[in-house]
Amino acid sequence: MSEATREILALMGLMEEIKGRTVPDTVSVPTVRCTIFEDNEGAVAIANLPKVRPRTKHINVRMHHFRGAVKDGRLLIKSIDTKDQLADIATKPLSYDLFVKLRKRIMGW
Numbered sequence: 001m002s003e004a005t006r007e008i009l010a011l012m013g014l015m016e017e018i019k020g021r022t023v024p025d026t027v028s029v030p031t032v033r034c035t036i037f038e039d040n041e042g043a044v045a046i047a048n049l050p051k052v053r054p055r056t057k058h059i060n061v062r063m064h065h066f067r068g069a070v071k072d073g074r075l076l077i078k079s080i081d082t083k084d085q086l087a088d089i090a091t092k093p094l095s096y097d098l099f100v101k102l103r104k105r106i107m108g109w
Helices: 004-020 042-046 067-072 096-107
Strands: 036-037 075-079
Touching: 004 036, 004 042, 004 075, 036 042, 036 096, 042 067, 042 075
Parallel strands: 036 075
Antiparallel strands: none
16 A cells, blocks of 8 residues: 555546646636545554554554554545455456456446
C-alpha cells in the first residue's frame, strides 16, 4: 500500500497544480481526494491510527508518509473483503470461480 499511495500522492500533487490553472471565470474549484481499498486490516489500522505500537515501531518512516494525507482527509483508506478486491485478479493465483466473478465486475457484465 505504501508504494501505491506514494504514486497517488504524486498524481494528486499534479492535479493540484492543474487545478490552480483553471479558467478564471470558473466559480468552483474541485477538491482532489482519493479512496484506497485495502484488504489487509493491519495496514488499514496502521494508516488510520497514527500511534506507534510495539509491533509497528520497526516500520521505516517512509511507510508512514501518507498519514498526513489521511489526517487531512485527502486520502481515505477503506477496508474491503479479500474476495471483493479487484486488484487480486492481476496479483494472485485465484480459483476459477473467483476469477470469473472479478472479471465480470471489472468488465461491467
